[in-house]
Amino acid sequence: MPDKKESPCVRCGSCKAHCPFPGFNPVEPFSPRAWMVLIDEYKDNKIEISKRVVELIYSCLLCDACKDRCPSGVDIRQNILWMRKELKDHLYGRALTAMRVLEIFYMSGRMGDIFMRYTGPLKKLFIELLLDKKIKIPKARIKEGIYEGEGKKKKRIFFFTGCLVRYIMHHFGEDLTRLLMRSGFDVIVSHDERCCGAPYESMGLHVEKERLIQFNKDMFSKYNPSEIITLCPTCAMFLRKEGIDILTLNEFIALNQERLIFSKNRDSEFVIHEPCHLRYSLGIDVTLYGDLLKDKGYNVRYMEGGCCGFAGPFAFINKEQGHDMSEKLRNIYIKSGIKNVVTSCPMCILSIKDDDIDVRHIVEVL
Ligand code: SF4
Ligand code: SF4
Helix, strand or coil: CCCHHHCCCCCCCHHHHCCCHHHCCCCHHHCHHHHHHHHHHHHCCCCCCCHHHHHHHCCCCCCCCCCCCCCCCCCHHHHHHHHHHHHHHHCCHHHHHHHHHHHHHHHHCHHHHHHHHHCHHHHHHHHHHHHCCCCCCCCCCCCCEEECCCCCCCEEEEEECCHHHHHCCHHHHHHHHHHHHHCCEEEEECCCCCCCCHHHHHCCCHHHHHHHHHHHHHHHHHHCCCEEEECCHHHHHHHHHCCCCEEEHHHHHHHCCCCCCCCCCCCCCEEECCCHHHHHHCCCCCHHHHHHHHHCCCCEEECCCCCCCCCCCHHHHCHHHHHHHHHHHHHHHHHCCCCEEEECCHHHHHHHCECCEEEEEHHHHC
């Protein structure tokens, strides 16, 4: 990380136009330019860490909408992540709670996994308290195993479930396993899998993050799959950044369009919601798979939406802003007469879905 003398930020403010946060709190301190000023001043020993610094630095969604937008080449997200490492021992309130929950899960290892997998109502209560939202948890659980696909010449696909699919939205995993098997792929699901590490990085917990990455790398080596696939763009963005060759379902669809056997139920029209990490961090254009689905007879529409406001620990730490952002997005869709939204991020689904609007994962309609 360069010191201030090398910091290229010239305070032009171009980043503000792309950042979702100033749209909800349009005052200068809640803008990426102000966060860069804080970080540079901290490196120059001009300011000390305070509650206000924590509040402001934890207002960034880490969404990457500012990626490659700075004329001076500043990577704002990386600067924020660096600063959060510095703030780790100064957290308070909801940010401190979020960090402690992650630490407990990390330390409890297998116990945390057993709790999340087997404690039905208790787990539901725990997650609802954490998310501050009523949620439906399907009964079925992702089962570990190597599932044999149909046909003879098969690739072995490792399905990296990610925590949300693993513990809350198991049915997406079952849909993906079925899709892959009927399309002639073997599928590996392993309970050795650990959190990708993205939430730990976002809270400045770098030791834990590094260990989780190594753990997952060792696991992938053990199974030696032809490809690794996930239903979560945040897991994909994070693991790819760490050198792991992992595909989102969206990319897998585009690469394997001739081989995949899609469902025959293609009646209802849906709008595609683009998750930030898919669009900005991974640079995957919605038309990459949207047009392909249109060609296959799916009734797909595109529409500019925006950030869902979940963003990992963000919605927990910045409860009001997270709620306002998801409400705003829902209203955009509802006012446009849209009842069905399809996306490829479990976090977006948790954030946007409610009684007025159905939001499904793309794997549910394939
Ligand atoms: S980070 Fe880049 S875009 Fe933002 S104020 Fe600084 S120089 Fe301008
Ligand atoms: S990562 Fe997202 S929230 Fe953070 S400064 Fe960039 S655009 Fe704004």
